Amino acid sequence: MEAAIRAEGLVKTFGDVRALDGVDLEVPPGTVLGLLGPNGAGKTTTVRCLTTLLRPDSGTAHVAGEDVLRHPDRVRRLMGLSGQFAAVDEYLTGRENLVMVGRLYQMPRRAARARADELLEWFNLADAGDRITKNYSGGMRRRLDLAAALVVRPPVMFMDEPTTGLDPRNRLALWDVIKSLVEEGTTLLLTTQYLEEADHLADDIAVVDHGRVIARGTADKLKAQVGGERVEVVVRDPARLDDARAALVRHAQGEPVVNERMRRITVPVSGGAGLLAEAIRDLDAIGAELDDIGLRRPTLDDVFLSLTGHAAEQGNGEGATTEGGDEDADAAKDKKKDRKDRVSQR
Amino acid sequence: MTVVHHEASPELRLGRLGGLFHDTWVVALRNTRRMLRIPEIFMFGLLQPIMFVVLFTYVFGGSMKIGNTTDPNVYKNFLMAGIFAQTVTFATAGAGAGIAEDMHKGLVDRFRSLPMARGAVLTGRTVADLVQTALTLVVLAGVALIVGWRPGSMNPTDIGRILGGFGLLLLLGYAFTWIGALIGLSVRTPEAATSGGLIWLFPVTFISNAFVDSSQMTPWLRHIAEWNPFSATVQAARKLFGDPGLSQSHAWPMQHPVWASLIYSVLIIVVFRTFAVRKYRSAEG
Numbered sequence: 001m002e003a004a005i006r007a008e009g010l011v012k013t014f015g016d017v018r019a020l021d022g023v024d025l026e027v028p029p030g031t032v033l034g035l036l037g038p039n040g041a042g043k044t045t046t047v048r049c050l051t052t053l054l055r056p057d058s059g060t061a062h063v064a065g066e067d068v069l070r071h072p073d074r075v076r077r078l079m080g081l082s083g084q085f086a087a088v089d090e091y092l093t094g095r096e097n098l099v100m101v102g103r104l105y106q107m108p109r110r111a112a113r114a115r116a117d118e119l120l121e122w123f124n125l126a127d128a129g130d131r132i133t134k135n136y137s138g139g140m141r142r143r144l145d146l147a148a149a150l151v152v153r154p155p156v157m158f159m160d161e162p163t164t165g166l167d168p169r170n171r172l173a174l175w176d177v178i179k180s181l182v183e184e185g186t187t188l189l190l191t192t193q194y195l196e197e198a199d200h201l202a203d204d205i206a207v208v209d210h211g212r213v214i215a216r217g218t219a220d221k222l223k224a225q226v227g228g229e230r231v232e233v234v235v236r237d238p239a240r241l242d243d244a245r246a247a248l249v250r251h252a253q254g255e256p257v258v259n260e261r262m263r264r265i266t267v268p269v270s271g272g273a274g275l276l277a278e279a280i281r282d283l284d285a286i287g288a289e290l291d292d293i294g295l296r297r298p299t300l301d302d303v304f305l306s307l308t309g310h311a312a313e314q315g316n317g318e319g320a321t322t323e324g325g326d327e328d329a330d331a332a333k334d335k336k337k338d339r340k341d342r343v344s345q346r
Numbered sequence: 347m348t349v350v351h352h353e354a355s356p357e358l359r360l361g362r363l364g365g366l367f368h369d370t371w372v373v374a375l376r377n378t379r380r381m382l383r384i385p386e387i388f389m390f391g392l393l394q395p396i397m398f399v400v401l402f403t404y405v406f407g408g409s410m411k412i413g414n415t416t417d418p419n420v421y422k423n424f425l426m427a428g429i430f431a432q433t434v435t436f437a438t439a440g441a442g443a444g445i446a447e448d449m450h451k452g453l454v455d456r457f458r459s460l461p462m463a464r465g466a467v468l469t470g471r472t473v474a475d476l477v478q479t480a481l482t483l484v485v486l487a488g489v490a491l492i493v494g495w496r497p498g499s500m501n502p503t504d505i506g507r508i509l510g511g512f513g514l515l516l517l518l519g520y521a522f523t524w525i526g527a528l529i530g531l532s533v534r535t536p537e538a539a540t541s542g543g544l545i546w547l548f549p550v551t552f553i554s555n556a557f558v559d560s561s562q563m564t565p566w567l568r569h570i571a572e573w574n575p576f577s578a579t580v581q582a583a584r585k586l587f588g589d590p591g592l593s594q595s596h597a598w599p600m601q602h603p604v605w606a607s608l609i610y611s612v613l614i615i616v617v618f619r620t621f622a623v624r625k626y627r628s629a630e631g
């Protein structure tokens with residue numbers, strides 16, 4: 001079957017910056033492709049090229065069977081776009097924004113209104129529908145923008161970081177929306193910086209870095225490449241680190257890594273939550289007191305590190321320097337530490 | 347709830363021209379609605395020319411020589427066409443700022459991702475500005491009448507000629523909003539579009555016959571003033587309103603101001619619309 005989205009050799013430069021350096025993509029109809037990559041990887045530029053907003057320097061692209069460069073107007077009638085930053089008119093109400101979009105697709109006025117009502121309901125905006133969007137919260141604006149992308153029920157959808165800025169409840173609600181779109185046959189390309197999200201929503205993932213697709217496959221495949229899950233244990237008493245390590249080694253799929261300063265042991269495993277319970281029992285049996293234990297899944301950082309040898313955010317050598325933080329306070333720090341461990345492990 | 351059954355088709359209901367009118371209409375409605383929700387902009391746009399009417403009439407009134415008289419009453423009747431014309435050109439800044447803001451806020455991306463007629467976003471904006479300009483002119487004409495402007499004070503006129511004069515003024519204003527559109531597409535911020543849309547209007551509107559008798563300027567300035575497209579519309583409006591102080595110059599636009607005004611305005615529209623629409627389509631913001 002013909003691909004719903006196909007890109008071949010897309011190149012786009014902005015002055016000295018080679019934003020796209022030969023991007024190839026193929027998304028079969030009715031599937032979801034997650035475009036995963038760090039800041040500046042070229043995700044937005046790819047989406048803009050595919051949605052007729054930007055003309056690539058070279059390469060070809062087809063959306064819903066139409067040539068993006070030759071028949072941009074036909075493509076525009078068959079796709080919906082929700083860009084990285086919500087594009088709604090601040091001085092119109094939510095409803096007026098949606099009706100306007102419907103009218104611009106040449107829907108009859110009545111149909112455009114009915115569709116607007118339906119979408120407001122669907123995106124939890126019915127109550128706010130008659131307020132001007134200037135006073136919407138960021139998440140509300142984001143949802144309105146997504147609704148605008150769905151006005152004509154397009155067969156192909158593009159969403160650039162759709163869940164950025166949404167609270168957990170609305171993020172889950174959006175995941176549901178995306179799933180029902182896909183159930184009904186929509187082809188979707190979404191970009192994200194979170195492997196977890198791509199994992200959850202996408203059939204297939206393309207990892208982008210420096211304007212190139214550097215890896216492609218299912219979430220499982222990518223994770224396997226990274227090394228899968230691992231158990232992370234923080235032991236209270238540094239003197240017990242070796243005992244704890246010995247207790248855990250029978251679960252390990254590879255060499256456990258010990259970080260003495262952080263009193264932490266990282267053990268590559270496979271077997272999920274059941275294995276975690278066993279590990280706790282074993283540690284209990286030797287009487288090792290724990291500050292923390294958990295199952296960690298690979299993060300985007302891990303994927304990057306393993307695919308490119310450099311960290312997702314910036315630069316190469318940074319991770320190899322001294323350990324900075326001493327608190328497991330927030331997830332961001334956590335991620336950073338993961339990365340550092342991996343670097344020192346090599 | 348079933349929300350998607352794929353109805354989208356690669357064909358649109360309306361043809362090319364029908365689509366252009368439809369889309370322009372939708373965008374013009376949207377911009378008009380915005381204007382109603384931010385009435386301050388309209389208010390300030392109105393205050394400035396009213397201030398000019400009052401200041402020029404009462405401050406400069408007695409010292410300006412029109413033809414060979416300094417009668418303030420003559421200057422008052424001379425002045426109004428000039429102020430009307432300057433006012434319509436100030437719509438340039440509004441159009442530019444509006445389009446720059448749409449670019450800045452990403453709305454232009456939304457529009458460009460829709461199957462819209464080319465040029466509809468810009469045309470819709472300029473049409474909405476035209477409506478606003480017309481409202482401004484109505485109020486301003488009222489103020490002018492209050493301070494003592496009397497069409498026909500010099501030469502006979504009638505309602506048809508007066509409306510014709512306002513028509514030419516509106517056409518000039520419409521032409522200038524296309525210049526504003528191009529400015530709005532070329533700058534990086536709405537603020538830059540506002541100032542960039544205004545500053546060049548001062549020399550254009552002052553090196554003209556709008557506020558002074560251009561025959562009294564130094565020769566090189568006088569030539570510029572007499573060939574200035576803006577002057578042609580001022581002269582045409584003065585002629586149609588039956589106001590005093592028509593330029594007696596032999597320059598073609600001063601001899602045939604109505605034709606000159608029409609030609610200049612249409613030329614500006616054609617040239618700047620072409621460039622603006624091209625720039626809009628290739629905008630890679």
Ligand SMILES: Nc1ncnc2c1ncn2[C@@H]1O[C@H](COP(=O)(O)OP(=O)(O)OP(=O)(O)O)[C@@H](O)[C@H]1O
Pocket residue numbers: 014017018019037038039040041042043044045046084193630631
């Ligand atoms: N209009 C532009 N002018 C100049 N450079 C640009 C432009 N758009 C993108 N770039 C550059 O192209 C590269 C890719 O940018 P892009 O926006 O596609 O990244 P991204 O993957 O979407 O990142 P993010 O996760 O931050 O959204 C970056 O280096 C960026 O600076």
Ligand SMILES: [Mg+2]
Pocket residue numbers: 043044045084160
């Ligand atoms: Mg981006």
